[in-house]
Amino acid sequence: MTPKPDDCKTMSDVRQGVDMLDRELVRLLVIRQGYMHAAARIKQSRDSVYDEDRIEDVVAKVLVEANALGLSQEIAEPVWRKLIERCIAHEFDVWDTTKGKKTA
Numbered sequence: 617m618t619p620k621p622d623d624c625k626t627m628s629d630v631r632q633g634v635d636m637l638d639r640e641l642v643r644l645l646v647i648r649q650g651y652m653h654a655a656a657r658i659k660q661s662r663d664s665v666y667d668e669d670r671i672e673d674v675v676a677k678v679l680v681e682a683n684a685l686g687l688s689q690e691i692a693e694p695v696w697r698k699l700i701e702r703c704i705a706h707e708f709d710v711w712d713t714t715k716g717k718k719t720a
Contacts, residue, residue, distance in 0.1 A: 656710035
């Protein structure tokens with residue numbers, strides 16, 4: 617049984633909790649990646665893959681949720697911006713592969 621953060625007594629307890637959460641985060645990121653595949657499949661134009669307004673909307677919503685749940689915005693914002701950046705790059709790769717229009 618993985619102890620909750622406040623119940624950790626040793627670094628082994630902390631590491632057990634972090635390892636468990638990392639596995640859960642990977643599971644959730646696989647699902648998010650699936651949505652990037654769906655977006656690449658649905659979008660008709662490669663130009664529509666990058667959407668600055670949507671990026672800012674996602675980050676704003678994340679920051680509201682982070683604030684509500686007590687996640688530091690200094691963690692939340694850069695993590696989500698990097699996640700979005702990498703997801704967009706992945707979506708471009710999927711779009712190029714599935715639509716057959718690889719560009720330099």
